[in-house]
Amino acid sequence: MxxxxxxxxxxxxxxxxxxxxxxxxxxxxxxxxxxxxxxxxxxxxxxxxxxxxxxxxxxxxxxxxxxxxxxxxxxxxxxxxxxxxxxxxxxxxxxxxxxxxxxxxxxxxxxxxxxxxxxxxxxxxKPGVTDLNKTEKQDYFFIKCGSKYEKIPLEDILYVEGMQNYVIIYTLKGKYLTILSLKNLEENLSEQSFIRVHKSYIVAIGKIDSIEGNEICIQNSKIPISRNYREKVIGQVITKRLWDKK
CATH class of the missing domain: 3.40.50.2300 (Response regulator)
Incomplete structure (x- = not known):
């Protein structure tokens, strides 16, 4: 046809x-x-x-x-x-x-x-199909780790650590080191799902287990919250989802 x-x-x-x-x-x-x-x-x-x-x-x-x-x-x-x-x-x-x-x-x-x-x-x-995005929602991306290309599902990401020109992406399946800036990664991740908490760390909001003092707990890891990001973290992560006795 x-x-x-x-x-x-x-x-x-x-x-x-x-x-x-x-x-x-x-x-x-x-x-x-x-x-x-x-x-x-x-x-x-x-x-x-x-x-x-x-x-x-x-x-x-x-x-x-x-x-x-x-x-x-x-x-x-x-x-x-x-x-x-x-x-x-x-x-x-x-x-x-x-x-x-x-x-x-x-x-x-x-x-x-x-x-x-x-x-x-x-x-x-198809008749009636007039207002669609150009593509299906993308829920993963690829990075190069050495000679291998690794698929990273967004839902598997726990947090990301920046190290000069490298980042380490910690996921449910393991951690991956790749040449990429933390700033570039932050610009392309959804603000609804990920938040910068420190100059060297981005975390997945849905994977946060607890926040105590200036630390975020995700599974067995503790990620620091810097003073510059604390107010944003409290507002976006806790205040909007806090159930409290009134």
Whole structure:
């Protein structure tokens, strides 16, 4: 059926990357390659002239970063990030990208993302479906730990400790060390679920067991609350949820 065909555009400054993705697109019967672009500025011109359902978007490109494009674009089709850099994953999902593919991209992983785009495209085509977010709620992200990419479910996070250019993410399953700034992580985590309690710590509000003095207890760990954050912690964590005898 015609409305199951997805018109897509590839945006990447590397000719070999564009060629590789183009070959993948040609192998998928429900994808139609409308055009390829070397940077987001070319894409902006194209979007004004051509119907596009899906963008395969690189991040680090000259003239304009792919994520910067998403921040300034008033309205975009579905977006699947294609990049060699895992550190942008959290920010990408905060910008409602549909999927995040790490180079080198296998056809199997590409096809999985393409099917996800098709399912969402078909959902949008159903009668009465007019006001949906561009993507399903993202409840996880990936980080690089050594040579391995680890999936971190948001609901598993207990707290995060910052150490210069590194962070240690403590979860229900263990702890993970990765190159990432605590500030970047804080900017991309939900304020309803996570709170900064110290210059070196962010905690998951729902995982707090108790607060005593200037310490938060989460399982067997004690996290310090600094003087600068104490008022915010008390207000957001305790005051709104305090049951007390009146």
């Amino acid at each position: 015609n409305n199951a065909i997805i018109n897509c555009v590839i945006v990447d400054d590397e000719p070999l990357a564009r060629e590789g993705l183009s070959n993948y697109v040609r192998e998928v019967d429900f994808l139609h390659l409308t055009a390829t672009c070397e940077n987001p500025l070319e894409l902006l011109d194209l979007l004004d002239q051509t119907p596009v359902d899906l963008i395969f978007l690189d991040i680090q490109m000259p003239k304009m970063n792919g994520l910067d494009f998403l921040k300034i674009a008033q309205k975009t089709p579905m977006v699947i990030i294609t990049t060699a850099f895992p550190s942008y994953a959290l920010e990408g999902f905060q910008l409602d990208v549909l999927d995040y593919l790490l180079k080198p991209i296998t056809f199997e992983r590409f096809f999985k993302a393409a099917r996800k785009a098709r399912d969402y495209h078909l959902l949008l085509m």
